[in-house]
Amino acid sequence: MSLYIKSSGFLYSLDTRVKWVAVVVIACIVLSIPIFTWAIYILLFSILFSLAIATQLPVKKVFHRTFLIEVPILLVLLPLPFVEKTPPYFFISWADWYIRISQPELLRILALMLRSWLVIFTMVLFTMTTTADKIFSSLIAFKVPAILINIIQLMWRYLALFSELARSMSAARVLRSVPSEKHLRNRFSRVGYNIKYTGSMIGSMLVRAFERSERIYQAMILRGFDGNIRTIQYPTMQATQFMQIGFLLIFGLCFIIGAYGINR
Amino acid sequence: MFIKQQLMHIPDGFLSLILSLILWVISIITIFIAIRHYTKEKNNQKLPLMGVLAAAIFAGQMLNFNVVGGTSGHLLGAALATILVGPWEAVLVMTSVVSVQAIIFQDGGLLALGANIFNMAVIGVAVSYAVYTILNKVIKKGKWAVGIKGFIAGWCSIFIAALAAALELAISGTSPANIAIPAMGSIHALIGIGEGLITFAALLFISTSKKEMLDETSKGKPVDKSVLVGGVIIALVLAILSPLASSNPDGLEKVAEDLGFISLDSGPLYEIIPDYTFPGIHDERLATIVAGVIGVILIATVTFITTNRKKNSTQEK
Numbered sequence: 001m002s003l004y005i006k007s008s009g010f011l012y013s014l015d016t017r018v019k020w021v022a023v024v025v026i027a028c029i030v031l032s033i034p035i036f037t038w039a040i041y042i043l044l045f046s047i048l049f050s051l052a053i054a055t056q057l058p059v060k061k062v063f064h065r066t067f068l069i070e071v072p073i074l075l076v077l078l079p080l081p082f083v084e085k086t087p088p089y090f091f092i093s094w095a096d097w098y099i100r101i102s103q104p105e106l107l108r109i110l111a112l113m114l115r116s117w118l119v120i121f122t123m124v125l126f127t128m129t130t131t132a133d134k135i136f137s138s139l140i141a142f143k144v145p146a147i148l149i150n151i152i153q154l155m156w157r158y159l160a161l162f163s164e165l166a167r168s169m170s171a172a173r174v175l176r177s178v179p180s181e182k183h184l185r186n187r188f189s190r191v192g193y194n195i196k197y198t199g200s201m202i203g204s205m206l207v208r209a210f211e212r213s214e215r216i217y218q219a220m221i222l223r224g225f226d227g228n229i230r231t232i233q234y235p236t237m238q239a240t241q242f243m244q245i246g247f248l249l250i251f252g253l254c255f256i257i258g259a260y261g262i263n264r
Numbered sequence: 265m266f267i268k269q270q271l272m273h274i275p276d277g278f279l280s281l282i283l284s285l286i287l288w289v290i291s292i293i294t295i296f297i298a299i300r301h302y303t304k305e306k307n308n309q310k311l312p313l314m315g316v317l318a319a320a321i322f323a324g325q326m327l328n329f330n331v332v333g334g335t336s337g338h339l340l341g342a343a344l345a346t347i348l349v350g351p352w353e354a355v356l357v358m359t360s361v362v363s364v365q366a367i368i369f370q371d372g373g374l375l376a377l378g379a380n381i382f383n384m385a386v387i388g389v390a391v392s393y394a395v396y397t398i399l400n401k402v403i404k405k406g407k408w409a410v411g412i413k414g415f416i417a418g419w420c421s422i423f424i425a426a427l428a429a430a431l432e433l434a435i436s437g438t439s440p441a442n443i444a445i446p447a448m449g450s451i452h453a454l455i456g457i458g459e460g461l462i463t464f465a466a467l468l469f470i471s472t473s474k475k476e477m478l479d480e481t482s483k484g485k486p487v488d489k490s491v492l493v494g495g496v497i498i499a500l501v502l503a504i505l506s507p508l509a510s511s512n513p514d515g516l517e518k519v520a521e522d523l524g525f526i527s528l529d530s531g532p533l534y535e536i537i538p539d540y541t542f543p544g545i546h547d548e549r550l551a552t553i554v555a556g557v558i559g560v561i562l563i564a565t566v567t568f569i570t571t572n573r574k575k576n577s578t579q580e581k
Contacts, residue, residue, distance in 0.1 A: 199465020
């Protein structure tokens, strides 16, 4: 289910903990620099794009994924230039009608979109080059509670199963449940009908989840589970990894200082 | 096109760094309290249950239902998780769901994950728990009782969480409060109906096919007062703060003003609290808060009287 692509290359060779630090550093750079620092955005994008190329990732897929995620974000921001009263304006007129678009607001939205897109791009590179299991287990190194990691890992293990169940239930509904004439004629009745069956399917999935959890628990007891959560000991970091993290932190700091310098 | 709760998954770049960090701290504290509750309870069976339930809720979010005009909606699940496993466990379940969505599927930002956990796993759970617990006192019996309580809890969890997200966007300066709050509020008031109806149908299905699932959590378990009070306070603060933050008049009133037919408004027969402001208090903001508090007290009194009457009539029988 994850975006992971099995391959080899520069990004694959990095330790997961170092990649986590890199993602956080880039997110911090993007969030802490002045909003209209276009030069820094372009520089960051160039670096990320070069990394994607160097790792031989399918660039088209990377872009497709990142733009797909941007659509709902765009929908949220889209009305702002039309309602904001910040001059100067663009005017689009047709007959007696005209639309007023605030120019500074349009630029601000572009910058906001670019900021979120850069972080999404970084996250996509991260998930494409790291398996989900590695991502979750590396959280131990950041002192995330073992219980939470266990819940997430259990969830991940059964997600494929329940997703398949959801898909097969949806297919069965389409194939077997035919709405009555009343539901087809009346729009509200049809919505009610759809919601009722979706709710029942979710209810059924939850019942199955409860039953399955009982079986998992029995299996855990048989394998010696006594309530104590044990986690694998994550290998200690080597000098190279410390150096990589140090480099990333300096890189981040330089970018932030540089951004404020440009904006002066 | 989808009417998705994705609107509530705030991406990176939309919230200020300071606010993101503050909400991270609040979320981490809440998660630690939830873990402490879990370890104190010593119910080992809950660990696999929380994991599998999180997977089921995540998969349940993939089931879209058609609404109208090619739009569709899907479940968020905070209310369902709260009703089925209790508030603290639901916080952990929802945290897992929201985290995996952000980390693996990029649905919501990484630095904004604290805010998303706060909105969906903390506020969503606390509000739905408070509403469900209060309604448990009022609606006790009836074929549809569990569904109705679930519907209201589901709607409130979505609506209040959306108000929180809108306020966060406004505080960060991404979108002005007078745009973000009405927009997010109105869209999520509609999405909340879908969430409520799915919760209603799912709970009715569970109550008919495996009733003990609901009995295990609702009966014999003391009410968690801290979550109850927290949920009520969050709901009140957000419900009162939001109209204050959004200084523009109501949408319909504004349209009426713009088109010049507001003078045709005949007004109500009587007004207890005109325009949500309290007579005699000249500061408009203070007056709105007082009016809000009085409204809440009125509703609480009515609920209390109804509950006591029901209790008395049951005892007499």
